[in-house]
Amino acid sequence: MIYLAGDAGDVPREDSPLLQALRRDVEAWSAALPPRVPVVLLFLGDNVYPEGVRPRPSRSFPADSARLAGQVWAGSGPAARTHGTRVVFVPGNHDWGNRGGAEGRARLENEARLLEEMGDDGRITLEPTPGELGPALLDLSPAVRIAFLDTHAWLLEERDAVRAAALAELERLLSDTHAATDAAPLIVAAHHPLVSAGPHGARRGWGPLAWLHRAGAMLQDLNSAPYRELRRSMRDVFRRTGAPLIWAAGHDHVLQVHRSEGTDLPRWSLGSGSGSKVSGVGDADPDDALLWAAGRPGYMRVIFLTDGGARLEVMTRVGKEASFVPTFAVTMR
Amino acid sequence: MNRSSYLRSSYLRTLPALIPCLALILGTGLASPRPAAAQTGDAVLGGFLGAGGGAFVTAGLIAGDALRGRYILNPGDLGWRMAPVPLGAAVGAFMGARNGRRLHSSLAWGTGGWVLGMAGGALAGALLEGSEEAVWTGVLVGGAVGLVAGSVAGALAWSGDGGVDPTLALQVAAPW
Numbered sequence: 131m132i133y134l135a136g137d138a139g140d141v142p143r144e145d146s147p148l149l150q151a152l153r154r155d156v157e158a159w160s161a162a163l164p165p166r167v168p169v170v171l172l173f174l175g176d177n178v179y180p181e182g183v184r185p186r187p188s189r190s191f192p193a194d195s196a197r198l199a200g201q202v203w204a205g206s207g208p209a210a211r212t213h214g215t216r217v218v219f220v221p222g223n224h225d226w227g228n229r230g231g232a233e234g235r236a237r238l239e240n241e242a243r244l245l246e247e248m249g250d251d252g253r254i255t256l257e258p259t260p261g262e263l264g265p266a267l268l269d270l271s272p273a274v275r276i277a278f279l280d281t282h283a284w285l286l287e288e289r290d291a292v293r294a295a296a297l298a299e300l301e302r303l304l305s306d307t308h309a310a311t312d313a314a315p316l317i318v319a320a321h322h323p324l325v326s327a328g329p330h331g332a333r334r335g336w337g338p339l340a341w342l343h344r345a346g347a348m349l350q351d352l353n354s355a356p357y358r359e360l361r362r363s364m365r366d367v368f369r370r371t372g373a374p375l376i377w378a379a380g381h382d383h384v385l386q387v388h389r390s391e392g393t394d395l396p397r398w399s400l401g402s403g404s405g406s407k408v409s410g411v412g413d414a415d416p417d418d419a420l421l422w423a424a425g426r427p428g429y430m431r432v433i434f435l436t437d438g439g440a441r442l443e444v445m446t447r448v449g450k451e452a453s454f455v456p457t458f459a460v461t462m463r
Numbered sequence: 464m465n466r467s468s469y470l471r472s473s474y475l476r477t478l479p480a481l482i483p484c485l486a487l488i489l490g491t492g493l494a495s496p497r498p499a500a501a502q503t504g505d506a507v508l509g510g511f512l513g514a515g516g517g518a519f520v521t522a523g524l525i526a527g528d529a530l531r532g533r534y535i536l537n538p539g540d541l542g543w544r545m546a547p548v549p550l551g552a553a554v555g556a557f558m559g560a561r562n563g564r565r566l567h568s569s570l571a572w573g574t575g576g577w578v579l580g581m582a583g584g585a586l587a588g589a590l591l592e593g594s595e596e597a598v599w600t601g602v603l604v605g606g607a608v609g610l611v612a613g614s615v616a617g618a619l620a621w622s623g624d625g626g627v628d629p630t631l632a633l634q635v636a637a638p639w
Contacts, residue, residue: 181537228537338522338603345603346596347529349536353596354529 131159131167132274132317135201135429136174136380138405139224142193143200147447148405148427151454153204155431155445161209168270169215171205174380174402175222175282175321182227182237183244195244202248217254218268219245222321222380223282223350230286235261263287263296264320265303271314273434277303277374281322285349285356293363301367308372315375315440317432318396324361325399325418326352328382328425332412350381365394375440375462376400376432383409385430385444386423387458395419398462400442402430422458429454432462439463505559509566513555516573516610517547523607526600558618565621572617573610580609 135152143149152171160169183194205217225241226234238260245254257278258266265277277300287293300318307316325331331352334340346353352361368374377396380403388399399418404427414420428446435441440462445454524544525535535541558566584605588597 223536230536338519341599341603342522342525344595345526345529345599347526347534347600347603349529349534354534355532355596356534 131163131169131434132276132432133169133171133205133429134174134319134378134400134402134432135172135204135405136321136401136403137176137222137383137407138173138201139176139178139197140406141200142196143203146200146406148429148454149200149204151445151447152429153207155454156205156215157207157209160207160213160215163213165213168273169210169213170268170270170276171210171215171217172276172319172378173201173217173219173405174319174378175220176224176380176403177201177219177222178241179224179406180228182225182234183240184227184237185240198241198244199248202245202254205254206248206250211250211253214253216268218276218278218319219254219256220278220319220321221256221260221280221282226282234286263292265296265300265318267303269314272312273314274317275303275307275314276317276319279318279320281320281360281379284360285322285354297363297367300364301371304367304371304374307374317376317378318374319378321379322350322357322360322381323352323379323399323401324364324377324395325388325415325420326382326384326401327386327411327414327418327420327423328384328401328403329409329412330382331418332414334410334412368396369394373397378402378430380405383407384411384423384425385428385446385458386411387421387442387444387460388414388419389421389460390419398442400430400432402428404428421460424457427454428457501563502560505563505566506556507559509555509557509559509570510552511555512570513551513553514548515551516555516577516614517549517551519577519603519610520547520551520607521545523603526603527607530600530604562621565618568621569614569617572620573614576609576611576613576616577606578609580612581606583609 133152133156138149156169156171163169178194178197183198184190202217205215221238225238227237242256242260245256248254258264258280261283262280263284264279268276270276284293303316307313330350342348343351346355348354349356351357373393373396375396376398378400380401382401383403384401385404386401390397390399408425408427410425411423424446426446428444431443431445433441442460442462443456444458446457447454521544555566558569581602584601585598587605588601591597
């Protein structure tokens with residue numbers, strides 16, 4: 131059982147119906163499932179707005195830590211702790227303070243340190259290790275394996291050798307997955323999506339800012355040169371070794387489900403980035419195989435079935451009710 | 464550094480460009496020979512359009528930097544690239560206050576240069592690389608270059624009698 135929530139770091143838990151609903155959901159499933167069945171709550175980056183966790187003496191530190199603590203709280207109820215439910219955070223560009231180098235890495239290290247303090251004996255972690263591109267592997271075989279990438283570090287990385295090494299490791303994981311007949315499916319969890327119908331992916335609007343987006347001049351857009359290189363590299367690896375079952379990401383503040391039949395994209399690309407902010411859905415590239423999208427608060431849950439398949443449910447809030455209900459569901463094979 | 468600190472440092476970096484502009488504005492206010500109503504109208508027009516043109520030039524600078532692999536990661540990174548906005552506003556307001564017809568000449572030539580620059584830049588992007596991103600980068604960079612070149616040429620070209628004025632005398636009046 132895997133929960134996917136992204137970009138949830140803009141409000142503390144008292145102001146977040148989503149975090150409250152997520153906690154109820156995680157508690158219910160953690161209580162219902164036996165301990166041998168893993169339950170994982172993934173936060174897909176931008177865990178602390180606006181600029182990550184600032185240094186402890188800073189006046190902003192209490193607000194930053196409250197934003198992170200709310201997400202930790204969602205996965206730390208009594209049943210979740212008893213079950214051993216894992217809570218894993220992936221870094222996003224805001225967790226780096228929207229900067230690079232030593233300064234950005236320091237923000238990420240602050241976040242990792244804070245999670246360690248909130249801790250619970252390693253049940254709650256930031257993956258991969260600050261500053262590394264990944265993949266960092268969480269092996270929950272025979273149910274699933276999850277490979278974590280820091281795609282913001284990837285976009286900023288100028289050394290070809292470092293990127294090549296990370297790609298080689300991901301390629302090895304994928305090869306192992308596809309070589310063995312009984313291997314657990316591989317999920318890649320990262321902040322940046324490979325395809326998107328959200329504002330970072332779709333072309334919308336008019337005026338100089340919209341033109342900057344169209345020119346690929348904004349690093350965080352899917353059409354910037356470093357981002358295109360990231361996408362191209364991943365697709366090349368997938369063509370050689372086979373693609374992962376799922377690429378789960380946030381970044382765009384929409385909920386979106388893409389399903390690809392090709393060999394160069396994951397079978398399922400899931401965008402769950404409306405944890406605390408919401409954007410509109412634009413026109414997706416026809417090649418991106420968009421199945422469903424919505425610009426509203428929500429999260430996703432992937433239930434792995436005993437027959438080897440999985441069921442995806444997208445949970446969104448309907449009207450002004452506090453509860454989140456399944457709005458879209460599909461069986462994933 | 465938080466967002467407000469970054470914005471503060473960004474503004475501080477544009478200060479050297481702002482100082483002469485502020486001086487020009489002060490001089491304008493104290494020594495304009497034109498009737499107040501016409502002066503105000505053209506000053507507002509010049510300031511508004513100058514700021515808008517400056518914003519486009521800023522976009523061109525950002526696109527040009529991206530071509531070289533340098534990206535704006537947060538608002539604080541904008542730094543000196545923001546200077547065209549206050550600079551354009553100040554120069555436009557000054558020109559409008561001092562000589563409305565020179566302003567109109569600058570606006571006309573600037574608009575022509577902007578359009579031609581965007582078209583030329585788009586063509587260059589299409590021919591050199593062909594991607595949509597290259598075309599739009601050409602639009603922004605070419606448009607910025609054309610806008611600045613046209614605006615300056617238009618200001619210099621106006622001489623009051625319809626002919627070409629080879630020199631532009633900027634009279635700065637100060638209270639002392």
